[in-house]
Amino acid sequence: MVAAEERAISVEGSALRVDAVRKEYPSPLDTNVRTLALDGISLEVAAGDLVSIVGPSGCGKSTLLRMIAGLEAPTTGELWVGSTPITAPSAERGLVFQDPNLFPWCTVRRNIEAGLVARGVLREKRHEVDEFINLVGLDSFADAFPHHLSGGMAQRVALARALINHPKVLLLDEPLGALDAFTRMRMQDEVLRLWEGRGTTMLFVTHDIDEAIYMSSRIVIMSPRPGRIERVIEVTLPRPRERSSREFLQLRGDILELLHFGHAG
Amino acid sequence: MNALPELKIPISSGEQSPAVAIAPAVTKSGQPWRHALMVPMAILLALAVHAWAGKSEAASETQSYFIFLGIIGGASILLAILQPFWTGLQRWMKDLCPIIAAGVVALGVWEVVTAGFQLLPMPYFPGPAGVLASMINDRGIIFDSTWHSLLLLSQGYLLGVVVGLVTGICIGWFPGARYWGMPVLKFVGPIPATAWIPLAMVVSPSATFSAVVLIALAVWFPVTMLTASGIANTRASYLDVARTLGASRGYLIFRVAIPAAMPNIFIGLFMGLGTSFLTLVVAETVGVKSGLGWYVGWAQGWAEYGKVYAALIIMAVFFSTIMTVVFKIRDRVLVWQKGTIRW
Numbered sequence: 001m002v003a004a005e006e007r008a009i010s011v012e013g014s015a016l017r018v019d020a021v022r023k024e025y026p027s028p029l030d031t032n033v034r035t036l037a038l039d040g041i042s043l044e045v046a047a048g049d050l051v052s053i054v055g056p057s058g059c060g061k062s063t064l065l066r067m068i069a070g071l072e073a074p075t076t077g078e079l080w081v082g083s084t085p086i087t088a089p090s091a092e093r094g095l096v097f098q099d100p101n102l103f104p105w106c107t108v109r110r111n112i113e114a115g116l117v118a119r120g121v122l123r124e125k126r127h128e129v130d131e132f133i134n135l136v137g138l139d140s141f142a143d144a145f146p147h148h149l150s151g152g153m154a155q156r157v158a159l160a161r162a163l164i165n166h167p168k169v170l171l172l173d174e175p176l177g178a179l180d181a182f183t184r185m186r187m188q189d190e191v192l193r194l195w196e197g198r199g200t201t202m203l204f205v206t207h208d209i210d211e212a213i214y215m216s217s218r219i220v221i222m223s224p225r226p227g228r229i230e231r232v233i234e235v236t237l238p239r240p241r242e243r244s245s246r247e248f249l250q251l252r253g254d255i256l257e258l259l260h261f262g263h264a265g
Numbered sequence: 266m267n268a269l270p271e272l273k274i275p276i277s278s279g280e281q282s283p284a285v286a287i288a289p290a291v292t293k294s295g296q297p298w299r300h301a302l303m304v305p306m307a308i309l310l311a312l313a314v315h316a317w318a319g320k321s322e323a324a325s326e327t328q329s330y331f332i333f334l335g336i337i338g339g340a341s342i343l344l345a346i347l348q349p350f351w352t353g354l355q356r357w358m359k360d361l362c363p364i365i366a367a368g369v370v371a372l373g374v375w376e377v378v379t380a381g382f383q384l385l386p387m388p389y390f391p392g393p394a395g396v397l398a399s400m401i402n403d404r405g406i407i408f409d410s411t412w413h414s415l416l417l418l419s420q421g422y423l424l425g426v427v428v429g430l431v432t433g434i435c436i437g438w439f440p441g442a443r444y445w446g447m448p449v450l451k452f453v454g455p456i457p458a459t460a461w462i463p464l465a466m467v468v469s470p471s472a473t474f475s476a477v478v479l480i481a482l483a484v485w486f487p488v489t490m491l492t493a494s495g496i497a498n499t500r501a502s503y504l505d506v507a508r509t510l511g512a513s514r515g516y517l518i519f520r521v522a523i524p525a526a527m528p529n530i531f532i533g534l535f536m537g538l539g540t541s542f543l544t545l546v547v548a549e550t551v552g553v554k555s556g557l558g559w560y561v562g563w564a565q566g567w568a569e570y571g572k573v574y575a576a577l578i579i580m581a582v583f584f585s586t587i588m589t590v591v592f593k594i595r596d597r598v599l600v601w602q603k604g605t606i607r608w
Contacts, residue, residue, distance in 0.1 A: 069509050091511030101502045105524040105601045115510035117520065145601045165510060 015047040015201040016068065016169050021077030023063055036226040037063050041077070043220060043229065045169070045203055050195050052204040052216035056259070060227025061205040065171045068203065069095045081168055091119055094162030098174040100154040102146040108157050109133060109142045115165040125164075132160040135194070152183040159194065172204045176211065185243075188215055192239075209255050213248060214241050221258055231258055300362040301345035307369035308338035314373040315394065318381035322394055329401055330394035337369065391571040396578070399571035407560065407575065411583055414545060414556040417473065418587070421480025422541050426534065429485040433492025433533070437526070438518055443493075450489055458483035458540065459547045466552065476548035483544040484537035491533030495526025528602060531595045538591060542584050557583070 021041040027033040038060040045051050053061050066072045068079055070089040079086040081093065102111050113129045116122040133142050136156035146154055155175060162170055175191070176184045192215060195202055206212050212219045213235055223230045233255065237247055312334050319327040341362075348355045372393045378384050380392035391399075400407065435442040436450065458479045469475030499522045507521045523530075549558025557580050564572035 066505075069505075071505050071508065089505075089508035089511075091509070093509060095506065095509040097502060097506070099502065101500075101506045103503060103521070103524065105527065105599075114507070114520075118507060118510045118512040118516045147601070147603050161506075161510070171509075 014044040015049070015082065016043075016045040016203065017080040018043040018064070018068070019078045019080070021064070021067065021074045021079065023060065023067065023072070024075045038074075039226040039228055041227070041229060043232075045201055047201055048199045049218065050192075050202045050204065050216045051218045051220060052206055052212040053220045053222060054206060054209060054212045054255070054259075055222030055227070055230075056224050057207070058227075059222040059224040061222060062173050063227070065095070065173050065203065065205055068169070069093050069171055071095075091115060091165040092168045094165060094167035094170045096155070096158050096162050096170070096172045096175045098177040100146075100151075100158035102149075102154055102157055102161075104146050107143050107145055108138055108149070111146070111157055112160045112164055114161055119165070128164060132164045135163070136160045136190070150183075151179050152187055155179065155187060156190065159191070163194065163198065163200065167200065169201045169203060172202060174205055174207065177206070177208075184211075191215065209252055209259075210243065213237070213251055213255070214243060219255065221255065298345075300359045301341075301348050303362045303366035304341035304369065305338055305345065307366040307373075308334055308341065311369050311373040311376070312338070314376050314381065318376050318392065319394060321383075322380055322392065323398075326394045326398040330397050333397055334369075341365075388568055389570050391574065395571040396574045399569065400575035400578070403572055403575065407557075407579055410555060410557045410560040410576070411579060413553075414549065414558070414583065417476055417549070417553065417556060418480065418541060418545050421477045421545070422484050422537070424477060425481035425484025425537060425541065426488055428481065429488025429533070429537065430492055430530070432485070433489040433530075434496055434518065434523065436489065437493035437496025438522060443497075447493075450486070450493075454486035454490065458544045462547070462551060472548075472552040472554070476545070476553050479548055480541050480544045483540040487536035487540065488530070488533040491529045491536070492526060495529030495533075496522045498529075499525040527599060531591075531599065534591060534595075535588075538588060546580075 018041055021038060022036070023038040024034040024036050027035050041060075041064060053064065055061055063072065067074050068086065070086050070093065073087075086093070103114065106114065109129060112132050113122060113126075116125050116129070130142075133139055136159060138153060138156060138160075141149065141153065146157070149157065158175070172191075176187050179187060188211060191202075191204075194200070204212075204216060217235055219233045219235060221230045221233065222228065233251075235251065237245070237251070242248060312331070315327065315330060315334065319330070344354065344358060348358055376392045376394070379390050380394065432446060432450075436446040437443070461479060461482065462475075465475035465479055466472075469478065496518075503521050503525060504517055507517055512521070545556070546558035546561075549556035550562050553559060557576050561573055561576045561580075564570070564576065
């Protein structure tokens with residue numbers, strides 16, 4: 001069984017489209033010099049897909065995600081959700097960072113309902129709050145403050161907070177990067193469970209190749225300076241995936257090779 | 266022996282819980298008595314000092330001080346008898362008895378130095394019995410003064426806080442407000458409010474009005490400064506998260522930036538409280554014809570130093586009560602913070 005295969009990007013049914021995006025920053029040392037962070041980025045994510053972006057630091061993964069979230073504008077190029085261009089942040093594109101960034105002054109419950117309050121729909125959708133607290137298994141911590149939570153629990157609250165808005169696309173910027181190895185593997189299953197149960201389109205930045213292979217249906221491999229898309233790899237391994245299967249390890253080797261970490265020959 | 270119930274927090278999905286079961290603490294019996302008897306012993310000492318030193322003082326003064334010590338002594342003995350039956354009281358007494366006993370001993374030392382050996386010149390340094398007598402004799406006017414001080418302080422403080430919060434939030438959030446407001450704040454703010462008194466006397470329609478404005482000015486500067494820096498230093502990622510949750514500008518300011526700035530805002534409120542006490546007393550001393558500051562000056566004019574100290578003690582109680590109230594409010598508002606300073 002061949003696990004990796006390059007694939008042409010399909011045009012129909014895409015939830016998210018990034019079209020020839022280029023991003024320059026003024027250099028922090030000299031404002032006349034501009035640093036090229038991303039160049040020629042084109043990407044499509046099909047509705048309900050779970051796509052991960054892998055690459056060394058400095059390849060602009062986070063910048064790409066921030067642009068999709070609408071927190072930054074591209075220098076040139078366009079970004080689309082369905083048929084709407086992305087111009088500003090919106091509740092239809094949820095974002096989860098490596099740091100859960102829970103509001104420390106809010107209890108778990110208040111954090112999770114933040115999106116409903118922000119959109120002014122808390123009254124109609126209050127019943128959903130308990131549903132989402134339950135979804136991430138934190139019923140007994142509903143009234144706890146964030147500093148009482150472990151890293152994994154905090155990140156589950158962050159996921160629930162983003163999901164309660166029913167975003168069309170959920171952007172995850174190394175969401176499990178700060179967790180220990182065991183919590184991390186458990187949280188990978190948790191995210192997969194949420195994805196499979198809800199069908200939310202997810203774009204997942206990680207620098208953990210195992211995580212990318214374990215979770216995603218496609219892996220976008222980026223190279224740094226300037227950030228470009230090196231290759232898009234389709235992962236066809238059946239779910240639930242076996243972390244130590246031969247196919248898994250084979251694919252892992254291929255990707256390492258692409259990132260120039262493999263053994264020659 | 267009382268065993269605390271073991272604390273257990275249910276863990277939802279196999280993940281490690283940060284809360285650890287707390288082992289029941291065992292208290293040794295016998296130990297509490299040492300604390301419980303501290304205050305009665307100190308009272309005995311103070312009474313002995315008073316019996317010896319009080320001979321040189323007026324009978325009316327010595328009597329009220331005797332009663333005062335007697336009440337504290339009686340209460341402390343009563344609590345010492347009750348404490349074995351109530352662990353809450355035990356803990357409270359263990360915490361407070363040493364400091365109360367030290368206070369009573371300090372009263373004794375004070376009396377030895379003043380009424381006893383008369384080491385300090387009279388009438389500037391009366392003994393505790395004399396001060397207590399002044400406090401009791403002048404209770405009507407002292408109560409009235411305290412009430413007027415409270416009125417003046419609360420008007421000035423609240424005005425300063427409200428204006429300070431509004432300007433602080435504007436300067437912290439809006440770049441335009443920062444550009445125009447910051448120079449004014451930097452230039453005018455550091456002037457001590459009391460330095461405006463000559464101007465206030467000329468311009469203002471009444472002494473009370475100018476005192477309110479001066480207190481407000483004294484509070485305004487630290488509140489504005491700390492609020493503005495708190496708002497401006499809101500973690501960018503909190504704002505980013507809120508934006509991706511669909512937040513409007515109102516949500517970003519009132520639900521993210523202001524709560525995030527709350528610890529800073531409270532520092533400003535405390536600093537403002539300190540400057541407001543100072544300004545209140547100065548304003549009452551030079552302009553307003555009521556309040557504790559005025560009373561101190563008035564008693565000093567009559568060389569009644571017992572009343573001066575009585576007023577200082579009332580001021581200490583008054584100001585620290587207000588401080589405690591603000592600290593309590595802070596503890597309520599900032600429950601989400603860990604490791605805050607207790608008052």
